Amino acid sequence: xxxxxxKSTANLPxxxxxxxxxxxxxxxxxxxxxxxxxxxxxxxxxGFLFNGLDIGQFLTSPEWYPTSLNNKRYGTxxxxxxxxxVTALAMCMAVPFGLGAAIFVSEFxxxxxxxxxxIVIELLAAIPSVVWGFIGLTLMNQLIIQVFNAPIGxxxxxxxxxxxxxSVPIIVSIAEDALKAVPDSYREAAEALGxxxxxxxxxxxxxxxxxxxLAAVLxxxxxxxxxxxxxxxxxxxxxxxxxxxxxxxxxxTATIAAELGEVARGDEHYQVLFIIGILLFTITFVVNLIADxxxxxxxxx
Amino acid sequence: xxxxxxxSGLEVHYGGKPALNRVSFDVHENEILGIIGPAxxxxxxxxxxxxxTLEFVPEATLNGTVKLDGVDISTVSDVYGLRRRIGxxxxxxxxxxxxxxxxxxxxxxxxxxxxxxxxxxxxxRCLQQAALWDEVEDRLDTLGTxxxxxxxxxxxxxxxxxxxxxxxxxxxxxxxIDPVTTMRIEEVLKTLRxxxxxLLVTNLxxxxxxxxxxxxxxxxxxxIEIDSTDVIFSDTPTQQATYxxxxxxxx
Numbered sequence: 433x434x435x436x437x438x439k440s441t442a443n444l445p446x447x448x449x450x451x452x453x454x455x456x457x458x459x460x461x462x463x464x465x466x467x468x469x470x471x472x473x474x475x476x477x478x479g480f481l482f483n484g485l486d487i488g489q490f491l492t493s494p495e496w497y498p499t500s501l502n503n504k505r506y507g508t509x510x511x512x513x514x515x516x517x518v519t520a521l522a523m524c525m526a527v528p529f530g531l532g533a534a535i536f537v538s539e540f541x542x543x544x545x546x547x548x549x550x551i552v553i554e555l556l557a558a559i560p561s562v563v564w565g566f567i568g569l570t571l572m573n574q575l576i577i578q579v580f581n582a583p584i585g586x587x588x589x590x591x592x593x594x595x596x597x598x599s600v601p602i603i604v605s606i607a608e609d610a611l612k613a614v615p616d617s618y619r620e621a622a623e624a625l626g627x628x629x630x631x632x633x634x635x636x637x638x639x640x641x642x643x644x645x646l647a648a649v650l651x652x653x654x655x656x657x658x659x660x661x662x663x664x665x666x667x668x669x670x671x672x673x674x675x676x677x678x679x680x681x682x683x684x685t686a687t688i689a690a691e692l693g694e695v696a697r698g699d700e701h702y703q704v705l706f707i708i709g710i711l712l713f714t715i716t717f718v719v720n721l722i723a724d725x726x727x728x729x730x731x732x733x
Numbered sequence: 734x735x736x737x738x739x740x741s742g743l744e745v746h747y748g749g750k751p752a753l754n755r756v757s758f759d760v761h762e763n764e765i766l767g768i769i770g771p772a773x774x775x776x777x778x779x780x781x782x783x784x785x786t787l788e789f790v791p792e793a794t795l796n797g798t799v800k801l802d803g804v805d806i807s808t809v810s811d812v813y814g815l816r817r818r819i820g821x822x823x824x825x826x827x828x829x830x831x832x833x834x835x836x837x838x839x840x841x842x843x844x845x846x847x848x849x850x851x852x853x854x855x856x857x858r859c860l861q862q863a864a865l866w867d868e869v870e871d872r873l874d875t876l877g878t879x880x881x882x883x884x885x886x887x888x889x890x891x892x893x894x895x896x897x898x899x900x901x902x903x904x905x906x907x908x909x910i911d912p913v914t915t916m917r918i919e920e921v922l923k924t925l926r927x928x929x930x931x932l933l934v935t936n937l938x939x940x941x942x943x944x945x946x947x948x949x950x951x952x953x954x955x956x957i958e959i960d961s962t963d964v965i966f967s968d969t970p971t972q973q974a975t976y977x978x979x980x981x982x983x984x
Contacts, residue, residue, distance in 0.1 A: 543791070617823065617825065617827045618827060618829055618830070619789075620786065620789075620823065620827075621823065621827040621829060621889070621892075622829065622839070623786055623789065623816070624784055624786055624816060624819075624821035624823070624893075625816070625817070625821075625839055625840040625843060625892065625893075625895075625896065626813040626814065626815075626816040626817035626840055626843055626844065626896060627813070627839070627840075627843045628813055628843070631843050635831075635839065635842075635843075636829055636830070636831070639830055639831060640829075640830040
C-alpha cells in the first residue's frame with residue numbers, strides 16, 4: 433500500500449501535484465473552519481460560562497432579563513422551548529408535505545412536469561429568509577388574525593408556517609434524490625408482481641430509500657433550528673413559555689440576532705449570547721449525532 | 734393441447750426504432766417454449782408485452798394483438814390482476830429490500846390476502862417449489878438482498894410462483910447463477926410444467942435443448958422459426974440462420 437502510494441506520487445507531473453495539494457487544502461479547510469468557529473464562539477463565552485453563570489438556572493429558568501439594572505437573570509428555558517416548539521410544529525407540516533411532494537415528483541409526474549417542478553422548488557429554496565419573514569409579518573399575520581380571530585398574528589403558528597415553507601424545498605430535493613437512487617429493477621420487479629403504483633411506493637421504495645428520506649427530514653429540521661430572520665419577524669419575539677400554536681414566542685437564534693448589536697463587547701450579557709451560541713452548536717451536534725446513529729442502526733439491520 | 738397465448742401481428746417500436754416486426758405465433762398450454770436469439774432480437778420486449786409492463790416504457794408503441802386464454806390482454810381492465818396471472822423472473826436476481834418472507838408474500842398481499850396462516854403456508858410452499866426452503870427456513874426474517882446471487886434468483890422464482898401464475902416467464906434466469914443451482918432450477922421447471930405454461934428466454938441454446946418442448950428463434954425483431962425443439966436442433970431446420978445460430982457458426 434505504502435509502496436504503491438509513493439510510486440504514484442513520484443510519477444505525477446508537477447501540475448497534478450499542485451492540483452492535488454489545492455484540493456487537499458480545500459478538503460481540510462472545512463474542518464479548520466468548523467473548529468475555528470467553535471473556538472471563537474467558545475472563547476467569547478468561556479469567561480462567564482465557567483465563572484459566574486449558574487448553568488442550572490441558564491437551562492431551566494424561563495426568566496430572561498439580561499438588561500435588568502439590579503437583578504440580571506439569564507434563563508433560556510423559554511427560548512429553548514420556543515426554538516423546539518416552532519421547529520416541531522414546522523416539521524409536522526413540512527415532513528408530510530415535503531415527502532409527499534418528493535414522491536409525486538419522483539414517481540407520479542411526467543418527465544416534462546418533473547423538470548418544471550424541480551426548477552420551481554429550487555426557486556423556492558433560493559428565496560431569502562428575510563422575505564419569508566416579511567410575508568409572515570404582513571400577509572400571514574393578517575390571515576391568522578382573521579382565521580383564528582386572534583388578537584395578534586405574530587405567533588408560533590406563523591413562524592412555523594414560514595419555517596415549513598423554507599424547509600420543504602430542502603426536504604423535497606433530498607428526498608427526491610433518495611427515491612431516484614432506488615434501482616429501477618425494484619420498481620420493475622414489484623410491478624411484475626401486480627403491485628399498483630402506490631403499492632410500489634410504500635411497500636418497496638419507502639423502505640429502500642429510508643436512509644435518504646431520514647437525512648432529508650433531519651436536514652430540514654436543522655435548517656429550522658438554525659433559521660433566524662424569519663422567526664424573529666414572524667413569531668412575535670416575546671419571551672414566553674408557549675402554551676399553544678397561537679402563543680407568541682422567542683427563539684434562541686432570534687435572541688442572539690436581536691440583542692448582540694446592543695450589548696457592550698465583553699460584558700456579561702455579551703458573553704451569555706455567545707453561550708447561547710454554544711448551546712445551539714451543541715443542539716445541532718446532537719441532532720447530527722442522532723442522525724448518524726439512526727442511519728448506522730438501519731444499515732446494520 | 735389448447736393455446737394458452739395467441740400472438741398475431743405483434744409490432745413494437747421504441748421511439749420509432751423497431752424491436753419486434755409483425756410477429757405471430759401461439760404458445761400451447763403446459764409447454765415449455767424456449768425462446769432463443771442473440772441480443773437485440775426482441776426476446777425481453779416480448780415478455781414485457783405479455784405482462785403489460787411495456788406500458789412503463791414511455792416511448793414504446795405497440796400494434797397487433799396478444800390473447801391470453803382467448804381474451805385480448807389490452808382489453809383487460811384489471812391490469813394488476815393480469816400481471817399476477819403471469820410470473821416473471823428477470824435476468825439479474827432482484828431481492829426486494831424486504832425480508833425473505835415479505836418478498837414471497839408481496840404479491841399475495843398486494844392481491845389482498847391478509848390471513849397469517851394462509852400466507853405462512855403459501856410462503857413455505859413457494860420456497861419449497863423453488864428449492865430454497867431448506868436453506869432459509871430458519872431465517873425468513875433476514876433481508877432478501879442479503880442472500881447469495883443464486884439464492885436470490887431462487888427467491889425471485891418463489892416470488893413469481895407466489896401469485897399462482899398460469900404462465901411463468903423466465904428471462905435468462907441463469908445468467909448470474911452457478912451451474913449446479915441452474916440444474917436444480919431446471920429440474921424445478923420440469924415439475925412446474927405440469928401446472929403452468931412456461932416461456933423460457935435463454936442465451937444458452939443447450940438450456941433450450943434440455944428443457945423446451947418447442948423452441949422459437951428470434952433475430953433482429955423477426956421470428957425466424959418456431960418448431961418442436963427436436964426439429965430446431967436437428968441438422969435440418971427450415972432456416973439456415975437457425976442452424977447457424979444453434980450450432981454456434983452464426984455471423
